[in-house]
Amino acid sequence: MMRLSGAKLTHLRPHVLRPGYDRAAVTPGIVHLGLGAFHRAHQAVMTEAVLRAGARDWGIVAASLRSPATRNALCPQGGLYAFAEREGAAERLQVIGALRGLHVAPEDPEALLAAMAAPATRIVSLTVTEKGYCHDPASGALDEAHPDIRHDLALPVAPRSAPGFLVEALRRRRAAGTPPFTVLSCDNLPANGATTRRLTARLAALRDPDLGAWIAGEVAFPCTMVDRIVPATTDEDRARIAAALGLQDAWPVVGERFSQWVIEDHFPTGRPDWAIAGAEFAADVAPFELAKLRMLNGAHSALAYLGYLAGHGTVADAAADPAFSAFLDAFWAEVMPHLAPPPGLDLHDYAARLLSRFRNQALRHQTSQIAMDGSQKLPQRLLGTIRAALEQGRPIDCLVLGVAGWMRYTVGVDEGGAPIHLRDPLITELSQACAPGLADPAALADRLLAIPAIFGEDLPRHPVFRPAVQAALARLVAQGARASVLEAVR
Incomplete structure (x- = not known):
């Protein structure tokens, strides 16, 4: 040709x-x-x-x-x-x-x-x-x-x-x-x-x-x-x-x-x-940007880590799974109270459109593609919302599960024991933190939380966030991603 x-x-x-x-x-x-x-x-x-x-x-x-x-x-x-x-x-x-x-x-x-x-x-x-x-x-x-x-x-x-x-x-x-x-x-x-x-x-x-x-x-x-x-x-x-x-x-x-x-x-x-x-x-892009970063990109990252661990190779497959569909609804419910949308944007309608876009089977968007460079993505996609929720005493269960999903993924071995190819500019620090493996999820969470380029100095010391991440990671290790997602939405 x-x-x-x-x-x-x-x-x-x-x-x-x-x-x-x-x-x-x-x-x-x-x-x-x-x-x-x-x-x-x-x-x-x-x-x-x-x-x-x-x-x-x-x-x-x-x-x-x-x-x-x-x-x-x-x-x-x-x-x-x-x-x-x-x-x-x-x-x-x-x-x-x-x-x-x-x-x-x-x-x-x-x-x-x-x-x-x-x-x-x-x-x-x-x-x-x-x-x-x-x-x-x-x-x-x-x-x-x-x-x-x-x-x-x-x-x-x-x-x-x-x-x-x-x-x-x-x-x-x-x-x-x-x-x-x-x-x-x-x-x-x-x-x-x-x-x-x-x-x-x-x-x-x-x-x-x-x-x-x-x-x-x-x-x-x-x-x-x-x-x-x-x-x-x-x-x-x-x-x-x-x-x-x-x-x-x-x-x-x-x-x-x-x-x-x-x-x-x-x-x-x-x-x-x-x-x-x-x-x-x-004149002001910020309301559009924040809604997109925290609702689309944040959900994409959480879905990528948890979906990959559950065996879903693409976003469309993960979003079609009833467990993950319910998770996305609960995730967005945690995010929306912390957004001031631009005029004309209804956040509930926006979430519904996002779910429809995620389910587009014509796009084989690999969860592993979205999962790369997580150390650079988490601060603006998930951690910003978590900080806002902690200040207001609002729920963070699904947001934290997304962070724990990144931690479990970063260990480099999936739930079936197959290797995960990690791509991240902080690969050296991440590999050192994950070297002891999954035997002690709380200690693993602490080692990853201690990377200030990702979590800063405040979140690792937070009396709510740190134990929540430890508990979510322990559930992921014990139960697997899909069961953990189902428990989070229940």
């Missing part, structure tokens, strides 16, 4: 939506850090709508900060790829043409810096996951001992980290008299714009206090909330999509029909009209 490329677009099946514009006339206006599936199924798809509507100066130059795999797959295709929007048995295919350049930062950091420093670049956006910000998840401060941060301070002109690239590119623009680009974080961090500003300004200040002050005061870092479920692409997806396209695509992406993007409207040098694609511009 022929490979997808610009010269082969006429060979696509008639039902496939394709770029209806001259890609050669599109110039880059955005540099995106994090060439992963989520960006290609969310921001790039919305930018594609802007290009189809007639804009020609908002092409995307995208960069991977780690692996060359996606670049290697897309370069022979001229940056083209297919997005498969799936809902039930229906699948809508679109070829996306918004990517106008591809980089792999470790191979040529200078090329990426040059693209970021170019005057035509007005936005630098990020989807580098929580761990990509090189911060302490519990405190939100820059991890100044992080190997990438130490490298970027020692060799700032060839950075490794996302903050390092931002600082060096902004320094170059300042030196050249070029207005700063807008930094647009699209990751699941609380107040992601403000957090990115704080981390970037701190790293800059460690290099040059004047540069740090300039970034803190002159660079725009709008907050955003992004929402679309995008599972990892499988070989089955590739085969099905190739047959539907009539062309081979080395790395298509799959996502649900639902998509949401709420953006603080602060772009001093301009922005695409993403409202064409359904983006919402708001």
Whole structure:
């Protein structure tokens, strides 16, 4: 079968939506850090709508900060790829043409810096996951001992980290008299714009206090909330999509029909009209962000750990299990009292829609995919709600069971004795804490609670939280995940 490329677009099946514009006339206006599936199924798809509507100066130059795999797959295709929007048995295919350049930062950091420093670049956006910000998840401060941060301070002109690239590119623009680009974080961090500003300004200040002050005061870092479920692409997806396209695509992406993007409207040098694609511009993103982080992401993480332990390989399978469906209802009931939703958002309706989205069998979203990097996710997805509930004396049974599920999962052996492949930036600390195994669940909980980058200094000493986690972990070890979930909802 022929490979997808610009010269082969006429060979696509008639039902496939394709770029209806001259890609050669599109110039880059955005540099995106994090060439992963989520960006290609969310921001790039919305930018594609802007290009189809007639804009020609908002092409995307995208960069991977780690692996060359996606670049290697897309370069022979001229940056083209297919997005498969799936809902039930229906699948809508679109070829996306918004990517106008591809980089792999470790191979040529200078090329990426040059693209970021170019005057035509007005936005630098990020989807580098929580761990990509090189911060302490519990405190939100820059991890100044992080190997990438130490490298970027020692060799700032060839950075490794996302903050390092931002600082060096902004320094170059300042030196050249070029207005700063807008930094647009699209990751699941609380107040992601403000957090990115704080981390970037701190790293800059460690290099040059004047540069740090300039970034803190002159660079725009709008907050955003992004929402679309995008599972990892499988070989089955590739085969099905190739047959539907009539062309081979080395790395298509799959996502649900639902998509949401709420953006603080602060772009001093301009922005695409993403409202064409359904983006919402708001003065305050925080209520949208908190509801999504704590209800969708929090439930996703709890379901991932407990569902995996119970033998459910996907979110859809876990959410279809009556025990876990009841658990989700009880989980959301614990979360909702601590949210102030934006006008027009009914949290009970939101929970019902989330359950329907989780049950979408067309998306084979692996629980193991969501479970990775738990040390970076727990503070904002579960622990923030737990702190709020403890202050008010409200129930935390399901929230704590989610934390205990992470602890049981982190031991690295499932309920049948099979190994679990752990992926986490704190893998060394976690492995040391879990080395003695499951014989003493209370001691295991204490060792994991003693990692301040995750739990801070307050939660391990809390007279309600600590024994609740110990008890929940003991039940998981003794009874298994599904029985523990049933007991929690009873």
